[in-house]
Amino acid sequence: MENMQNRMSWLKEHLRNEWQIYVMLAPTIIWFIVFLYKPMYGLQIAFKDYSIFRGVANSPWVGFEHFHTLFGSDQFLRAVKNTFMISMLSLCFGFPMPIILALMFNEITNQVFKKTAQTIVYLPHFISTVIIAGIVITAFSPSAGIVNTFLEWLGFESIYFLIKPEWFRPIFIGSGIWQEAGFSSIVFLAAIAGVSPSLYESAVVDGASRWQMMWKITLPAILPTIIIMLIIRIGNLLEVGFELIILLYQPSTYSTGDVINTLIYRQGLQGAQYDLAAAAGLFNATVAFVLVMTANTISKRYSRTSLW
Amino acid sequence: MTNMNLYSRGDKFFVRINMVLIALFTISTLYPFIYITAVSFSNGSEAAAGNVVWRPLGFTIGAYERVLSEPLFWSSYVNTFIYTIGGTIVSLIIIIPGAYALSRRQLVGRRFWNLMVAFTMWFNAGLIPFFLNMRDLGLMDSYFGLIIAFACNAFNIILLRNFFEAIPSSFEEAARMDGANEFQVLWKVFVPLSKPAIVTITLFCMVARWNGFFWAMVLLKDEGKIPLQVYLRQVIAELQDDEEFGQSLIDATYSFETVTSSIMVCSIIPVLIFYPFIQKYFNKGIMMGGVKE
Amino acid sequence: MAGVELKKIVKKYGNTQVVHGIDLVVEEKEFVVLVGPSGCAKSTTLRMVAGLEEITGGEITIDGRVCNTIAPKDRDVAMVFQNYALYPHLNVYENIAFGLRIRKEKKANIEASVEEVAEILGLTEYLERRPADLSGGQRQRVAMGRAIVRHPKVFLFDEPLSNLDAKLRTQMRAEIKRLHKRLGVTSIYVTHDQVEAMTLADRIVVMQDGRIEQIGTPMELFNNPVNTFVAGFIGSPPMNQIDAEVQKSSTGYFVEIDGAKIKLPKLKELEGAEGKTVVVGLRPEHFELGKVKGLNNLPVELDLVETLGSEALLHAMVANTPFVVKAETNGSIDHLEDISTVSINTDLIKVFDKETGLAMGHPTSTNS
Ligand SMILES: Nc1ncnc2c1ncn2[C@@H]1O[C@H](COP(=O)(O)OP(=O)(O)O)[C@@H](O)[C@H]1O
Ligand SMILES: [Mg+2]
Numbered sequence: 018m019e020n021m022q023n024r025m026s027w028l029k030e031h032l033r034n035e036w037q038i039y040v041m042l043a044p045t046i047i048w049f050i051v052f053l054y055k056p057m058y059g060l061q062i063a064f065k066d067y068s069i070f071r072g073v074a075n076s077p078w079v080g081f082e083h084f085h086t087l088f089g090s091d092q093f094l095r096a097v098k099n100t101f102m103i104s105m106l107s108l109c110f111g112f113p114m115p116i117i118l119a120l121m122f123n124e125i126t127n128q129v130f131k132k133t134a135q136t137i138v139y140l141p142h143f144i145s146t147v148i149i150a151g152i153v154i155t156a157f158s159p160s161a162g163i164v165n166t167f168l169e170w171l172g173f174e175s176i177y178f179l180i181k182p183e184w185f186r187p188i189f190i191g192s193g194i195w196q197e198a199g200f201s202s203i204v205f206l207a208a209i210a211g212v213s214p215s216l217y218e219s220a221v222v223d224g225a226s227r228w229q230m231m232w233k234i235t236l237p238a239i240l241p242t243i244i245i246m247l248i249i250r251i252g253n254l255l256e257v258g259f260e261l262i263i264l265l266y267q268p269s270t271y272s273t274g275d276v277i278n279t280l281i282y283r284q285g286l287q288g289a290q291y292d293l294a295a296a297a298g299l300f301n302a303t304v305a306f307v308l309v310m311t312a313n314t315i316s317k318r319y320s321r322t323s324l325w
Numbered sequence: 326m327t328n329m330n331l332y333s334r335g336d337k338f339f340v341r342i343n344m345v346l347i348a349l350f351t352i353s354t355l356y357p358f359i360y361i362t363a364v365s366f367s368n369g370s371e372a373a374a375g376n377v378v379w380r381p382l383g384f385t386i387g388a389y390e391r392v393l394s395e396p397l398f399w400s401s402y403v404n405t406f407i408y409t410i411g412g413t414i415v416s417l418i419i420i421i422p423g424a425y426a427l428s429r430r431q432l433v434g435r436r437f438w439n440l441m442v443a444f445t446m447w448f449n450a451g452l453i454p455f456f457l458n459m460r461d462l463g464l465m466d467s468y469f470g471l472i473i474a475f476a477c478n479a480f481n482i483i484l485l486r487n488f489f490e491a492i493p494s495s496f497e498e499a500a501r502m503d504g505a506n507e508f509q510v511l512w513k514v515f516v517p518l519s520k521p522a523i524v525t526i527t528l529f530c531m532v533a534r535w536n537g538f539f540w541a542m543v544l545l546k547d548e549g550k551i552p553l554q555v556y557l558r559q560v561i562a563e564l565q566d567d568e569e570f571g572q573s574l575i576d577a578t579y580s581f582e583t584v585t586s587s588i589m590v591c592s593i594i595p596v597l598i599f600y601p602f603i604q605k606y607f608n609k610g611i612m613m614g615g616v617k618e
Numbered sequence: 619m620a621g622v623e624l625k626k627i628v629k630k631y632g633n634t635q636v637v638h639g640i641d642l643v644v645e646e647k648e649f650v651v652l653v654g655p656s657g658c659a660k661s662t663t664l665r666m667v668a669g670l671e672e673i674t675g676g677e678i679t680i681d682g683r684v685c686n687t688i689a690p691k692d693r694d695v696a697m698v699f700q701n702y703a704l705y706p707h708l709n710v711y712e713n714i715a716f717g718l719r720i721r722k723e724k725k726a727n728i729e730a731s732v733e734e735v736a737e738i739l740g741l742t743e744y745l746e747r748r749p750a751d752l753s754g755g756q757r758q759r760v761a762m763g764r765a766i767v768r769h770p771k772v773f774l775f776d777e778p779l780s781n782l783d784a785k786l787r788t789q790m791r792a793e794i795k796r797l798h799k800r801l802g803v804t805s806i807y808v809t810h811d812q813v814e815a816m817t818l819a820d821r822i823v824v825m826q827d828g829r830i831e832q833i834g835t836p837m838e839l840f841n842n843p844v845n846t847f848v849a850g851f852i853g854s855p856p857m858n859q860i861d862a863e864v865q866k867s868s869t870g871y872f873v874e875i876d877g878a879k880i881k882l883p884k885l886k887e888l889e890g891a892e893g894k895t896v897v898v899g900l901r902p903e904h905f906e907l908g909k910v911k912g913l914n915n916l917p918v919e920l921d922l923v924e925t926l927g928s929e930a931l932l933h934a935m936v937a938n939t940p941f942v943v944k945a946e947t948n949g950s951i952d953h954l955e956d957i958s959t960v961s962i963n964t965d966l967i968k969v970f971d972k973e974t975g976l977a978m979g980h981p982t983s984t985n986s
Binding site: 028031035037038039040041042044045046048049051052053054055056057059060062072073118121122124125126127130133134136137138139140141143144145146147148150151152154155156158160161162163165166195199226227228260263264278281282285286291294295298299301302305306309310 | 332333335336339340343344346347348350351353354355357358360361364372373374375376377378418419420422423424425426427429431432433438441442445446447448449450451452453454455456457458461462473474476477482506507508511532535536537538539543554555557558561565580581582585586588589592593596600603604
């Protein structure tokens, strides 16, 4: 009891002296509550028969009904499959590119060339998704697109890429690589910059070639960074760029391109089936959470520093 | 290491091949920009026929004339500036003091508050609850709503908090002995000392705002409030479905391709103007704060 | 009236206690140096005076006013930090003016004060420069300027010279001393370097493991260390300490070291102490070279002679302990190479209790 009182008076004194930091903290905390935690409360509609008029709290509970519906729906299962397929493919093709680029940039001796090339390959990162989509739509258009123009020059039939399911994933992943590979190489370049020059100097004295140094010195030195980035990437596996998919896909490419978030967008935001879409979202968020937590645990064990 | 004369023949060969490959990659990165620029200045029928490769064919500014004569283009352009500048300012006003408070040792419940922020990086409620929340708050279809709803995020706060935590405590202690209060310590000492981190976050915010389209598309119904990216998407969606637009314009000065390309060029230009400034900062380990604590 | 008074000061971090009840009175205008090995809680003690660390127990009084719960800015003290904490985005003028601006002084006052301080410290030419464009010594001066400009009642220094190279350190040491003479402000100075302590202090406080071992003027500590720790810490090279067994002869008490009889001074504590092991303390400076009649002669087998210029250090092993003698060189060290005996006056020999480490026959100990 007395302890409690002591603590209260200490807290009072503390607040009198340090009120300023709490004033500073307040907007951030309020923002997080209003815009991120309140929706978590709203997530309960995944278990409810939500109606706009009754609101979140007053809509009746329906248990796991929406999840039963989802797992009985081919569309949803297809979206889950597509999500995993697209993210796995992005990982396989997208992850090594920045590393290769960084290693290659490191071998360039002409500084002007290097700076210019870097400036250019970083640029797409800063371009909006809508423009990326606009470029893709223009370039892959059946009649006007440059890609088909080239195909015809080479004597092939022109292809209407954007309505062909088998072309959706290559185009999506390719444009992702085009946009992000350069910028993602910065992390690895920073890691390479941290390698002690004396390692290379002693290797030169030992007569190593550039190629050998790349394999025997640079790559092992940045391996920890590579592994950390890989773990982060796996943790975020479900974060496929659905904004670009929304801009690129069409009903004819849903079979390969429709992912969980695009399905949520169509059913929830366009179709107003909020509760069902929220259930799909909850499934997505839960799997993502498990992945992130696993990644963080692995990373803690591997590098003794947690990612966050 | 940069003295080429010391390289063996094998090394020189390796370096050359490497340079060629990088050059190819660089050109293929740059090419789409050249391509849409060339298309945007081309005659509509040349562009529609797919003849444009490197440079404009049948040079014309017809597409631009059409785009620039559209009031909606201008209002969306202005809106983008409003969202970008307003959004960035609001973000900084929330993030800087918040990150500072979270970095203070004397903050009671510091672990809890930090966890509360970080948790949102691991778990979020998803699109639907966020959307319904916005509607319940009455923040649909308003400038303020779009600006405030994306003013903050865990990543930026943690990035800046880590930077603040790395500042030697003697700076703060010296200021404190000089009589500075928390606001003065933050504003006169921490903010100037954290310039690189703050510039980085400012750039993150600006780029995100400039390019953001999804939530603007979902939340804004009033055409007068939409930003450029949403406008561009609308134009693409409308013209793409408009068979006549493509067909009836044989020999026209503009076509679907040239019109959309010219909007894209207009949207990229401010990014290009700003880009050298951005680049100066992001080279200095922009990713650091996010990757390691 | 006292400048600063510490009464039974205790500091705990969680459950670990790092300061164990310190009592210290710093007189007005006095320059007191806290010295001790790294980790002995010198900084912690100083920071409690500054108000940067909470005081777990006891009471700190500054200028007669109890300060335990008073904010640092209201204690009227200024501190110079080891890393100077100069604001890199401000020039020298603004750095010095920072505290005055925060306190909303009048513009004219600020200008006059900063210029006066810059004059005192020889910084007038550099007022426009940023800290990055200054040398180490200049930065150090700016840090002091920032403290001086507010005319505080007390200056606190936390290892202010340890980031400088040896030469600059000597130079700045002298400047700090001159400055103190000129301004006459009560100062508490923390260092782990006993040379700095000796040269700067009016009084030295030797600390170990969060306790005060001894307080006294530099010469008091040098001549009469209260225990083996202080004896080993003050003086450079440190006092030779050799374990030996007390024996009694008709003329008094003595010990035998490497076969040589060393007569001990007359001390009350030695009465009846035959057979007891004591630590015999012999300052390297107190020896004469060769056999001298009437003094205690000690055979030494030199293994190394280090030249310092006007002086040289003779190294040997005595009673299986490293042993150092300081000798004049007279412009050459040839005559030092074949020294085989050194001699010392009995009155200069210190004797410590082996078990407690305490000095025998210490004049009224100032230890608390
Ligand atoms: N914030 C802290 N938390 C826990 N222990 C601390 C803290 N600061 C200092 N200490 C401990 O207190 C002791 C004294 O530290 P300090 O006063 O810095 O020593 P000195 O300045 O004499 O080198 C050390 O053992 C140190 O590890
Ligand atoms: Mg210290």
